[in-house]
Amino acid sequence: MSQTEEEQVPTATEWEQRQEWTVEEHDAGERIDKFLTEALEEDTSRTQVQQWIKDGCATVDGRTVKPNYKLNAGEVLSLLIPEPKELEVVAEPIPLDVVYEDSDLIVVNKPRGLVVHPAVGHYNGTLVNGLLYHCKDLSGINGVMRPGIVHRIDKDTSGLLMAAKNDLAHGGLAAQLKAHTVNRKYIALVHGNVPHDNGTIDAPIGRDPKERKLYTVTERNSKHAVTHFLVLERFGDYTLLELKLETGRTHQIRVHMKFIGHPLVGDPAYGPSKSKGVVMEGQALHAAVLGFDHPRTNEYLEFEAPVPEDMRRLIDVLKLR
Structure with a gap:
């Protein structure tokens, strides 16, 4: 996957x-x-x-x-893909933008271009490699390839991500994700003028039968998916949105925005083949807000991360048009 x-x-x-x-x-x-x-x-x-x-x-x-x-x-x-048993993921001194850290968990602001965890054929240079170097210890629930990783965002999506340092924290955070109680908000720049100021996209997502690496809205072999959107600003042929996830499916935001006819700017997989006007390397999508109950203390924690500089510059250009 x-x-x-x-x-x-x-x-x-x-x-x-x-x-x-x-x-x-x-x-x-x-x-x-x-x-x-x-x-x-x-x-x-x-x-x-x-x-x-x-x-x-x-x-x-x-x-x-x-x-x-x-x-x-x-x-x-x-x-049935067998879990690699003997592979050792190597700790690497990869710079991390740490937003919060304690003995149970860590929250980082992931830059665009950084893969979250190793996969078959790609074992180095990931966020997990950097976390292992920084934290020394992560939860073991997800095995050797993805220690500590509770949820993830795409390589070319920036923003907030939480990781667990022990199994207690991992279980608590995973339970909140499953119950849809984690507050996750994204900022996205999309093509077109979104006509409604706010709304909800409730459309199931599954594998695209024609492009098996991609996903699409479909009733066949799909999962329930809900995304809420709020228009922040309009720039003629582009719209800046705040997106709140109710569910967390693979490529959910990217698929849902394409489905309603407003794909993300810079999205190489779900965006238009030819983009007129603004250009961006990777989709203009940023995980800006992450809120959850601390798995040990039950205290509600919420963090915000500003949009990355390249996305900010793009928005500023559109404002001047």
């Missing part, structure tokens, strides 16, 4: 659960190793996928196959 934007990170046990796909007509005849490589994380190599298939981790309608097996429409493809 992709590095996600707002979604709660599954536990190590959930990580080992099966992922399933139903083969569509347009995928009939495609090799299983190619199909899976495209469906999984960007850094997952075809060689790794082929090894998983050889090890029996992939099945088609319940039976094991070879990496060159050609899929048929209607078949159900299952994959």
Whole structure:
């Protein structure tokens, strides 16, 4: 699965659960190793996928196959990705913008461009590598690849992220995310003039059957997703929004904004193929507010992080138009 934007990170046990796909007509005849490589994380190599298939981790309608097996429409493809047991994620002196820290948790303001946690084929240079160097110890609930990580945001989304230093804190923060009691607000610059001053997008999200690395609004194999929006300012062909998450699905904000016809500025996956006017490297999306109850003291904590300089400059340019 992709590095996600707002979604709660599954536990190590959930990580080992099966992922399933139903083969569509347009995928009939495609090799299983190619199909899976495209469906999984960007850094997952075809060689790794082929090894998983050889090890029996992939099945088609319940039976094991070879990496060159050609899929048929209607078949159900299952994959069990084994948790890497022996891998050691190395602590690295990566600069961190620490907003809050105590013996139980840490809140950081993640810069755009920084991957949250290691994945298959991408083990270094992530936020987790930096956290291990800074904190020395993180909760072990999510295994060796994602210690301490309770939720995540995309590589090219900036903003606030919390991590747990021990299992008590991890469990408490994860429970709040599951109950939708964590206050998460994002600032986004989108294409077009959003006509309503505020509103709610209630539309289920699932894998895009045509682009398996992406997500879309769909009724098929989807999850309930709700995003609330408030218009902060309009700039003619662009609108600045505050977005509040009720649920936290993979790429939720990006998918929902595309769904209502106002994709994020700079979004390479869900934005327009050709962007006229303003240009930005990575989506103009910032996790600006994060509020939750402290897992040990129950004290409500809330933090704010200003939008990054590149996004601020873009907004200032639009104000002068």
